[in-house]
Amino acid sequence: MTGPLTTPPESGGVCVVGGGLAGITAAIRLADLGLPVTLLESRAELGGATYSFRRGGLTVDTGQHVFLRCYHAYRGLLERLGTTAGTQLQRRFEVPVLLPGHAPHLLTRRPLPAPAHLLPALAGYRLLNPAERLAAVRACAALRRVDPDSPVTDEQSFGDWLAAHGQKPRLVRRLWDLITVAALNVPSTHASLALAARVFRTGLLETADAGDIGRPLVPLTELHSVAARRVLERLGARVRLRSRVRWIHPEPTGFRVGVDGGELAAEGVVLAVPHQVASALVPPAAAPAAAEWARLGAAPIVNVHLRYAHRVTRLTMAAAVESPAQWIFDRSAPDAGTEQHLVVSLSAADAEIDRPAAELVATQRDALAELLPAARRTPVLDAFVTREPRATFRQNPGTRRYRPAAGTRLPGLVLAGAWTDTGWPDTMEGAVRSGEAAADILARQLVSRPRHHTEAAR
Known part of the structure; x- marks a missing residue:
């Protein structure tokens, strides 16, 4: 009606x-x-x-929403709506991490009880040096003791907490902000410690399978x-x-x-x-x-859509570090043939929200060319930008x-x-x-x- x-x-x-x-x-x-x-x-x-909208022959989501296995209430809603089959939930947490000039590195959990399930992933994370990996393990142990429900915790900056626990800027960029920016729509320096602790404790540190990632297929x-x-x-x-x-x-x-x-x-x-x-x-x-x-307040998210003439990656989802790109999703339609529709999702997009679409597209084309070698030589058939100026409140x-x-x-x-x-x-x-x-x-x-x-x- x-x-x-x-x-x-x-x-x-x-x-x-x-x-x-x-x-x-x-x-x-x-x-x-x-x-x-x-x-x-x-x-x-x-x-x-x-929500979604039509653009040419594509049905486009305004934002690239994902969920975790620990999203029990949301998953319950999907069951009630009868749409669980329209999603895909990882059997085990896996995130390919892309660094320009390097082969993808796979961050994955092991079939061990928490928090041991993440230790091999951190110990073998080759985008960090050995000292950074050890510092990250120590910070994870300390974060398990942070109370996300404490008003005092909410008054603190996650960035300040990380610095106080020996997390250097490169380590923050290559590990902590990989999750923080996507989950809280602000970088660690501007994030509430309480909300960051909720994300990391509930999603990654307390239960082995809580952080398995789900995404829409429809x-x-x-x-x-x-x-x-x-x-x-x-x-x-x-x-x-x-x-x-x-x-x-x-x-x-x-x-x-x-x-x-x-x-x-x-x-x-x-x-x-x-x-x-x-x-x-x-x-x-x-x-x-x-x-x-x-x-x-409000914090924006920007999504840059690139439709390539041919497939440029077999990855369905990946995260990027030290790059203008952040998270990359393959949203190709089942009947897309050899074409590939990639979406670069940019959270905490204060610097991008008012930039002209042509500039955003050019920046992300160059970024994907650095991350995905096949993208350098593959024509882009179509490109466009979606913007969410008030995607979330500002979680400071x-x-x-x-x-x-x-x-x-x-x-x-x-x-x-x-x-x-x-x-x-x-x-x-x-x-x-x-x-x-x-x-x-x-x-x-x-x-x-x-x-x-x-x-x-x-």
């Missing part, structure tokens, strides 16, 4: 504002409880930041949006696309929600939109500190103080989104966890049916 909503949902209904992964998760969870749910999304499709719209609409409509939920919410007002029996072309009534509301939007929509009585959410030290909890001061109104205080970085896992938490809180509040929030709003 599309278009503005001009009639209210049935009595006792719940309104979910925002159709990203957090909103999809919350809507399904609430509909599973038998609650009437209306999901409002301003765009033409669900999926939020995980367009993100197919993986999330189409399947979510199918599940929600089967549950009786109403999905309203192209329905932008303009305001939310508390009422004696719930809330009124203003939508383009009308308004609706709801007993409960899940506000599952980016923090920039949420701060403008949330009633002041619900979150008096909402103005401070702007301090979370001290940001946790600005990430709100799911519950607000108005019972019946809850917040969701990877930017809320999930304890996780701004990832698909964090988004799904936030949707689950918001739905659970709202369901408990509706059972108790509080009626005093309008007095707090006056």
